[in-house]
Every structure is written in structure tokens, then in C-alpha cells.
Amino acid sequence: MLFNSIDFALFLPLIFAAYWGIAQKGLRLQNFLIVIASYFFYGWWDWRFLSLIFFSTIVDYSIGIKLGEESVPRKRKMYLWLSLFVNLGFLGFFKYYNFFLDNFVAAFSFFGQNIEASNLEVILPVGISFYTFQTLSYTIDVYKRNLEPSKDFVSFAAFVSFFPQLVAGPIERATKLLPQFYTPRTFDKSLAVDGLRQILWGFFKKVVIADSCAQTANLIFNNSGDYSGSTLVLGAILFTFQIYGDFSGYSDIAIGTARLFGFKLMRNFAFPYFSRDIAEFWRRWHISLSTWFRDYLYIPLGGSRGGTGMKVRNTFIIFLVSGFWHGANWTYIIWGLLNAIYFLPLLLTNNNRNHIEIVAKGAFLPSFREVLGMLTTFVLTVFAWIFFRADSVGHAFSYMEGIFSSSLFSLPQIHPITTLIVLFFFLIIEWIGREGDHALEKIGLKWNRPTRLFFYYILALVVLLFSGQRQEFIYFQF
Amino acid sequence: MKRIIFQTAIFLLITGASFFLILCQADGRSDAFYLKFTTPKQTNLIIGTSRAAQGLQPPIFDAVLKKEQPFFNYAFTLAQSPFGPVYLNSIQKKLDTTKRNGTFIITVDPWTICSETETPNDSTSFREANLALANTSNVNVKPNLGYLYHNFGGKYHQILFPVNSKMYLHEDGWLELNLRTDTATIHKRTLRKMKDYRFNVLPKYKFSSLRLQYLIKTIQYLSNYGTVFLVRIPVSEEMMRIENELMLDFNFKIKEAILLSKDYLDLTKENSSFTYTDGNHLYKKSGAIVSEKIANWIKAK
Numbered sequence: 001m002l003f004n005s006i007d008f009a010l011f012l013p014l015i016f017a018a019y020w021g022i023a024q025k026g027l028r029l030q031n032f033l034i035v036i037a038s039y040f041f042y043g044w045w046d047w048r049f050l051s052l053i054f055f056s057t058i059v060d061y062s063i064g065i066k067l068g069e070e071s072v073p074r075k076r077k078m079y080l081w082l083s084l085f086v087n088l089g090f091l092g093f094f095k096y097y098n099f100f101l102d103n104f105v106a107a108f109s110f111f112g113q114n115i116e117a118s119n120l121e122v123i124l125p126v127g128i129s130f131y132t133f134q135t136l137s138y139t140i141d142v143y144k145r146n147l148e149p150s151k152d153f154v155s156f157a158a159f160v161s162f163f164p165q166l167v168a169g170p171i172e173r174a175t176k177l178l179p180q181f182y183t184p185r186t187f188d189k190s191l192a193v194d195g196l197r198q199i200l201w202g203f204f205k206k207v208v209i210a211d212s213c214a215q216t217a218n219l220i221f222n223n224s225g226d227y228s229g230s231t232l233v234l235g236a237i238l239f240t241f242q243i244y245g246d247f248s249g250y251s252d253i254a255i256g257t258a259r260l261f262g263f264k265l266m267r268n269f270a271f272p273y274f275s276r277d278i279a280e281f282w283r284r285w286h287i288s289l290s291t292w293f294r295d296y297l298y299i300p301l302g303g304s305r306g307g308t309g310m311k312v313r314n315t316f317i318i319f320l321v322s323g324f325w326h327g328a329n330w331t332y333i334i335w336g337l338l339n340a341i342y343f344l345p346l347l348l349t350n351n352n353r354n355h356i357e358i359v360a361k362g363a364f365l366p367s368f369r370e371v372l373g374m375l376t377t378f379v380l381t382v383f384a385w386i387f388f389r390a391d392s393v394g395h396a397f398s399y400m401e402g403i404f405s406s407s408l409f410s411l412p413q414i415h416p417i418t419t420l421i422v423l424f425f426f427l428i429i430e431w432i433g434r435e436g437d438h439a440l441e442k443i444g445l446k447w448n449r450p451t452r453l454f455f456y457y458i459l460a461l462v463v464l465l466f467s468g469q470r471q472e473f474i475y476f477q478f
Numbered sequence: 479m480k481r482i483i484f485q486t487a488i489f490l491l492i493t494g495a496s497f498f499l500i501l502c503q504a505d506g507r508s509d510a511f512y513l514k515f516t517t518p519k520q521t522n523l524i525i526g527t528s529r530a531a532q533g534l535q536p537p538i539f540d541a542v543l544k545k546e547q548p549f550f551n552y553a554f555t556l557a558q559s560p561f562g563p564v565y566l567n568s569i570q571k572k573l574d575t576t577k578r579n580g581t582f583i584i585t586v587d588p589w590t591i592c593s594e595t596e597t598p599n600d601s602t603s604f605r606e607a608n609l610a611l612a613n614t615s616n617v618n619v620k621p622n623l624g625y626l627y628h629n630f631g632g633k634y635h636q637i638l639f640p641v642n643s644k645m646y647l648h649e650d651g652w653l654e655l656n657l658r659t660d661t662a663t664i665h666k667r668t669l670r671k672m673k674d675y676r677f678n679v680l681p682k683y684k685f686s687s688l689r690l691q692y693l694i695k696t697i698q699y700l701s702n703y704g705t706v707f708l709v710r711i712p713v714s715e716e717m718m719r720i721e722n723e724l725m726l727d728f729n730f731k732i733k734e735a736i737l738l739s740k741d742y743l744d745l746t747k748e749n750s751s752f753t754y755t756d757g758n759h760l761y762k763k764s765g766a767i768v769s770e771k772i773a774n775w776i777k778a779k
Contacts (some may be wrong), residue, residue: 006627020479178654187479198485212633418635464497468633 002046003253004207004467011041016260020187024410027184031158034181034261040161042126045167049125052090058158059136061084061153067142068149076143083139094124099328122201127167127327133292135160138174140296147175155181164257168250170268172286173295177265195259197440197456202252204459208466209426210245212419214236220414221389222397229408232399233382238416239389240382240421244273245287252438269436274359276373277381278422279352280340293318309350313349316340326388332395335387342380358434422466500637502621503519506647507640509631511610513647514552516620517575521547521704524651525565525696526585528555529711533760534583535769536650542773545581547574551651553585558609560590561693563601568611569696572618573703580704583772584697584739586732588725594679598686612690654762657755668757672716675758680720690731697738706740707779708735708773712749712764714757743775 001007015037022029038261043050058170061085070076108114138159141147152157159178165171220227220235227235251268258265268288275281282290294303301314323336346352359374360366385401390396433439444452504512522545524534530553539549552572559565573580575686595603610629616622628636632641646654657663699705708729713721725731729744736742745768752764760768 187698189482191479192479192482418639450685457489457496460489460493464493465500465635465638468630468631468636 001041003250003257004203007044011037011053012257019261023185023187024270026051027182028152028154030185031152031154034158034163035161035184036155038158038161038166041163042161042166042365046123052128052237053131053161054157056087056090056131056135057157059083060139060160061156063139064149064156065151067139073312080139080143084136087136087139091128091252094128113350114402129170130169131160131166133171133289134174137171137292137296138178141174148177152182157442162258164254164261164263165265168247168254169286169294170251170254170266172265172288177263180263191259191262191264193439195256197375198252198256198259198438200287200439200456200459200463201257202249202254202256203463204254204426205249207249207463208245208422210242210249210423212416212466213242213245216414216416216419217242217389221391221399224395224402227402228410228413229403229405231412231414232403233327233408234412234414234416236382236389236399236403240378240385240418243385243388243428244269245426257436257463267437271358271439273378273381274374274431274434275358276355276370277346277351277377278339279346280355281377282339282343282383283356289322291425293322297321304347312344315343319343330393331387331390334396335384336341336395338384338387340385361435370441381459422462424464497634498621499620500634501612501623501626503549504621504626504630504637506649507643507645508515508637510645510647510653511554512556512622512625512630513649514554515614515617515622515625516552516664517618517649517651518525518552519574519618520552521545521574521577521580522549522582523569523573523580523700524549524551524553524583524585525559525569525700526553526583527559527587527590528553528653529587529713530583530585530653531555531651531653531758533651533711533765534585534772535762535766537652537774538766538769539581539583539773542770542777543581545636546579547590548575548650549581549583550669551648551653553651554611556589558606558611560695561689562604562606563692564604564606564609564612566696566699568614568617568693570699573700575703580700581776582700582704582706583709583776584693584706585709586693586735587682587713588636588685588721588728589679589709590693590725591686591693592681592683592685593686593689594682598684599688599690621755655755655759656762659753659761664753664755667755668714668716669755671758672714672720675717675720680724683724685731687727690735693732694738696728697735701738705779706739706778707772708732708739710742710744710746711760711768712745712752714754715749717754717757718746719748739779741775743772745765 001011015033019030019033019037022033039050039053042053060083063079066079067076070079138147138150138156142149150159155178156183159174160173162172162177178298217239219234220231221239224232224235238460248269255265256266264290268286270284270287272281272284275284298314298318301317302310303314304311319340320333321336323332323334324440326332326335343352346354355373358369368420386399387393390399429443430439433441433443436442448453482511506513510638522539524530524536524539526534531551534551534553536549536551539545543549550567550572553559559568592598593604595605601607610625613628614622616624645658646656648654657667672778697706697708721728729736729742732742752768754764755761
């Protein structure tokens with residue numbers, strides 16, 4: 001079920017009413033309703049894949065209990081490996097099988113051995129990368145004894161399938177989300193109101209920004225050979241905003257929806273395009289995934305504790321794995337590699353933690369140096385996104401070849417005026433609201449009520465007016 | 479909690495009402511088909527694809543034939559309205575079945591009885607099965623929210639700020655296009671269109687006996703409510719060559735349909751007498767002349 005659909009507009013209030021209506025009857029019933037609603041939400045897309053989620057839930061629940069009971073390290077490790085094997089096995093099969101097969105065949109062909117292999121018509125289950133990582137975090141944390149294994153199957157099933165973040169995150173840590181299912185939730189008005197604001201802003205990002213940018217970006221990327229260098233730059237910039245609006249918009253709707261049900265999900269985006277260097281960008285972009293890799297891959301690999309060589313190796317590993325997590329295509333791997341290359345100089349010069357606070361905190365405008373930093377970072381990310389968006393590595397290189405041609409200095413052949421106008425207003429609102437958890441958290445709180453409501457009314461109306469041809473969320477495919 | 483639910487509901491109601499008022503403003507500039515689905519049921523219909531949608535002008539038929547009820551252009555595009563179950567079903571919804579004295583102009587050409595699917599007689603795989611005519615259950619209501627939700631060809635802000643100022647769909651269903659008419663532009667557009675038809679469309683299209691059957695069924699159905707005339711609208715010479723490659727014996731193939739209709743007028747013999755926006759569609763002045771010719775021909779019958 002898409003957030004930006006009539007189906008969801010009917011689903012949400014119904015579940016909301018039922019959820020709080022049965023609040024007096026017990027926590028277990030509420031959690032059970034979440035499971036039912038989540039399975040319905042997911043099954044609306046393709047009910048057959050519900051079995052995958054259910055199977056993962058049973059496996060990780062059982063392994064969690066075994067890990068809690070078992071004290072022999074070798075056996076505990078075996079249970080952990082079993083969970084990794086099952087979860088990553090599903091992910092590997094559905095997401096990477098054809099990729100490995102194709103590359104295997106290509107490698108043999110390169111050495112003159114032609115082998116026959118038939119690709120499988122595998123449908124990628126929506127959100128598999130997200131819920132797999134979430135359940136893995138549970139097993140790993142239980143293994144490390146950072147978390148008590150769940151003995152409440154309904155709560156655990158609700159944790160795995162929680163519909164707001166099931167298909168595109170944020171990827172929650174079991175240590176943070178699971179305990180929320182054990183505790184009675186009471187309706188918190190301020191939390192719900194802020195949730196509604198965040199949902200509104202999420203829809204604005206998705207429907208107004210991402211979908212508008214997508215129209216032009218798709219046109220340019222799909223016909224990149226026909227356009228001038230300046231038009232290709234425009235296409236890359238629009239895709240940069242498309243992916244941000246799409247993904248962070250989804251996260252905002254997910255977090256806001258969870259708040260309506262009394263849950264607090266982790267922040268996933270923190271105004272990444274206002275970052276002053278790439279290290280800051282990666283602290284602000286897809287935070288739940290970056291921190292997952294940090295906690296479950298980078299640190300276990302030794303993190304920054306070893307020498308320079310280890311730091312470099314680990315950095316490359318997490319960026320490459322991060323790229324590969326997005327999809328079975330060399331374009332994502334190169335995208336990860338490129339970001340590792342951007343990141344490395346900062347890491348080696350110990351400048352990777354220079355910018356922890358948001359830019360120009362407490363000030364209205366940034367300094368010249370900050371502007372320069374933001375622009376440089378933005379240009380680097382735009383450049384990297386070309387690989388992310390391109391259909392193949394060859395396409396990405398030909399796209400860049402097209403950019404660096406004499407036509408780079410001509411006027412773009414496409415003039416998406418409406419999109420550029422809404423982007424301008426979007427950036428202003430994001431800039432003003434950059435010190436909040438989301439752009440609308442603090443904007444307007446000092447205004448009188450009618451003015452504030454009128455502002456929300458205009459935003460909501462603009463969202464409706466920019467709807468029409470619905471587009472799926474990009475991150476559904478990951 | 480009740481308070482916040484109440485306030486949110488009021489907020490959504492006001493926003494929704496404002497949006498609804500904006501949707502009510504949708505007109506002939508907002509979308510190429512919308513108004514065709516907002517008028518009441520009709521008695522005299524023009525049926526066909528984009529050639530008829532852009533070429534045949536109802537006011538001219540009204541002026542010449544002086545029918546009690548005005549003509550309505552219920553033609554769409556080759557993708558939306560080739561002959562088939564979807565189009566017939568939609569025509570049945572649009573037709574005022576309380577009247578028996580209608581005049582129906584059905585425009586035909588080889589493409590309308592062809593299909594681009596692998597199995598040209600498999601109606602479940604017809605392209606139009608997923609397009610506007612199939613998705614619009616009510617074709618006589620204003621505002622048509624069903625159409626606007628499922629089929630609106632763009633974003634809703636285009637209702638307030640139309641983007642395609644060259645296109646205007648009249649209340650009578652005629653799609654007027656005001657394109658540049660200088661020779662160079664027409665030549666460029668024609669080249670592009672013909673290239674597309676020759677290399678992309680022609681290789682995919684195959685004769686569909688099912689579509690031909692639906693042409694016959696459409697004629698039979700409409701004959702219950704008035705007189706049916708078949709017309710083949712002129713096209714450029716290059717387009718004619720492509721059509722002949724597709725189906726040289728077109729007139730022979732539709733023999734049964736011709737026999738079921740009152741009469742058949744093949745205007746492709748006069749192709750060179752008219753101007754076209756792209757080789758496939760009549761320029762509006764030529765459309766007016768063709769409309770008058772057809773109207774006078776019907777009048778003489």
C-alpha cells in the first residue's frame with residue numbers, strides 16, 4: 001500500500017480509531033492489531049510475500065529464545081549464524097541471485113569459457129532489505145547480550161512488521177523499538193500533533209518535490225544522449241532532490257504515522273544537503289542505515305581503532321556494502337566507492353567530525369565558508385547520484401561525458417519552471433526549519449493559531465494540487 | 479483525543495472542500511479528454527480515434543444537418559479508442575437510448591481494426607483495457623471525480639495553470655489544436671510522425687478480426703438508435719503509403735461493416751486537397767472543410 005494513495009487515506013484513520021478504541025482492553029490486543037494491520041498493509045501489495053516476513057519472524061523469535069537460554073559460546077554462535085544464514089539467504093536469493101549469476105557468466109566468458117545459465121524471474125519483495133536488517137539487529141543484539149530475548153511473540157511480530165516503517169525504514173534497532181511494544185502507550189496530544197505536521201511535510205516532499213523533479217529527471221536520464229551538458233546537469237540536480245524528497249518524505253510520513261500510534265522512531269534524515277562536508281552528509285543521510293553499518297559492521301571490523309590501513313579498509317568496506325545494499329547493480333557499488341573516496345581524505349586528516357551541529361546554528365544566514373562547504377558537498381553528491389540513477393555504468397559515464405562537453409555552457413533545453421519555483425520555496429522552509437527534527441517542527445509555533453493553520457492549509461492544498469500521476473517510492477525497490 | 483480528531487477532521491474537510499472546488503474548475507484546457515466525460519448522454523455521436531477527435535467539428539455538422547440534438551465528438555486516440563469491447567462499452571454509456579433518430583459518424587482506418595499485441599484477438603491484453611475509457615465507469619457526470627482520480631493526464635495544479643495552451647477541448651468534444659503552421663515546422667512534425675509510424679508502429683500492428691467484429695457490433699448497436707455512416711478521413715500521402723503497407727485491402731476487409739451502415743465515404747482519394755498538422759491529423763481549417771463535406775454527404779443521403 002502506498003502512503004500517497006486513497007487506500008492508505010482510508011486505512012490509516014480506521015486503524016487509528018480501532019487502535020485507540022481498544023487501548024483500555026490491553027496492550028496485547030493493541031499489538032495484535034498492529035500485526036494484523038501491518039500484514040494487511042504489506043499484503044495489499046503482494047500477499048504471497050507475507051510468508052517471508054512470517055517465516056523471518058518465527059526464525060528470529062525462536063533463535064532469540066535459544067540465544068537467551070544457551071550459555072555455550074560455540075552453540076550461541078551457531079544460532080547467530082543460522083539467523084544470518086536465513087535472513088541474508090532470503091535477501092541474497094531475491095535481490096542478488098541474478099546479479100551474481102550474470103557476473104559469474106561474464107567472468108567465465110572473459111576467460112574464454114562460455115557457460116549457459118538461466119536467470120530466474122525473481123520478484124523482489126518490497127522492503128526486504130529493510131526488515132531483514134531490522135530483524136538482524138535483534139538477533140545480533142541478543143547474541144551480544146545487549147537485549148533480552150523477546151518472550152512475547154505478538155510484540156515481536158509487531159516489531160518486525162510495524163507497518164509505518166516496514167517497507168522503507170527507518171531501520172529500527174531492536175533495543176529501541178522492541179521495548180516500546182512492551183510498554184502501555186497513552187495518547188500524547190503533542191506527539192500526535194507533531195506527527196501530523198511531519199506527515200504533512202513528508203507528503204510535501206514526496207508529492208510536490210520528488211514527483212515533480214522525477215518527471216524532468218526521468219525525461220533527461222532516459223534520453224540523456226539527446227540533451228546538452230547544461231540540461232544533463234539540470235537532470236542530475238533534479239534527481240538529487242527527487243531522491244531526497246522521495247526517501248526522506250517517506251521517512252517523515254513513517255515517523256509521523258508511528259507517532260500517531262504512540263511510537264517514537266529514530267530520525268532518518270537531518271537536512272543532508274546543508275552539510276559542509278561529506279562526513280557530515282553521511283551523518284545526516286539515511287541515518288538508520290549508516291548507523292546500522294557503523295554498529296554492526298564497521299565497529300566489529302575494528303572501526304577506527306587500528307592503524308590507518310584498517311581505517312581505510314573498513315571505510316571502503318562499509319561504503320561498498322552500503323552501495324550494494326541498495327541494489328544488485330555495479331552502479332550502486334561505484335556510487336558507494338565514490339563516496340568512500342570522498343570520505344577518505346577527511347578520515348585520514350581527522351577532519352571527519354568537524355561539523356556535528358547543524359550549519360549556522362542560531363544564525364539566520366551561513367558564513368561564506370559554510371556556503372562554500374555546502375556547495376562543494378552538494379556538487380560532489382550530485383556527481384555521485386549520477387551513478388545511482390543511471391541504468392548502467394556505461395550510461396553513467398556517457399552521461400558524464402555529455403556533461404563535460406561544450407554545451408555545458410549553453411542554456412538548458414528544458415525549463416521546468418514550476419519545479420524550480422517549488423524547489424526554491426522548499427529549500428527556504430527546510431533552511432528555516434533546519435534546527436528541528438523535521439522542517440515543520442518549529443516553524444510557525446510562534447505565529448498565532450489562524451496564521452499557522454492557514455500555512456498548513458496552503459501546504460496541504462499544494463500537496464493535493466501536485467498529486468495526480470502517482471509514483472512509487474524509489475526506496476521500495478531496495 | 480476527541481478534540482484533536484475533531485480538529486483534524488475539520489481541517490481535512492476544509493482542505494478537501496477547497497480541493498473539490500478547484501477540481502470543479504477543470505475545463506477544456508486542463509485535459510484532452512475530461513469534458514467528454516462530463517456532458518449528459520448524447521444522441522448524435524462522432525466515433526473514432528484522434529483523427530476524428532481533432533478533425534471533425536460538431537458545430538459544422540449542427541449547422542448543416544440542423545438536427546434536434548447537437549453532435550458530440552466522442553472520439554479519442556488510437557491507444558484509447560480503437561474498436562473493441564472497451565470503446566463499445568463506453569459508447570453504450572454515452573448514448574442516450576431514449577432517442578431513436580440519432581446520426582452516428584464512425585470514422586474508420588486500418589489502425590482501428592488492428593492490435594499491437596502478440597495475439598491480436600486477445601482482448602484482455604488490449605492496451606485500452608488499462609486506459610481512460612476502461613477506467614471511467616461514469617461518463618456523464620460533472621465534475622467527474624472518477625475520471626480525475628484515475629485518468630487525469632498530469633498534476634491537478636494544471637487545472638488552475640494549464641500548461642498546454644495549444645490544446646483546447648470544446649464542450650462538444652472537439653479537440654482543437656492551435657499548432658504552428660509554418661511549412662518548416664509542419665515538415666519537421668510530419669517527418670517525426672511518419673518516422674514513428676513507419677519504424678515503431680507499423681511493425682507492431684497486426685490485423686485483428688476481433689476488432690473488426692467490434693466495429694460491426696458497434697454499427698449494429700448504434701443502428702438501433704439512428705443512422706450510421708462510415709467515413710475514412712484523409713491523411714497525408716506518406717501516411718497513406720504506410721497504411722497501404724499495413725492493409726492494402728482495407729475497404730474489402732470492412733465490406734460487411736459497410737453493408738451494415740447507411741453508406742461509406744472514403745475521403746482518402748482527396749488526400750492531397752488538405753493540410754495536416756503532422757501527416758496524420760487534419761489541420762483545423764482542413765478539418766472544417768472535411769466536416770462540411772461529410773455533413774453535406776449525409777444530408778444528401
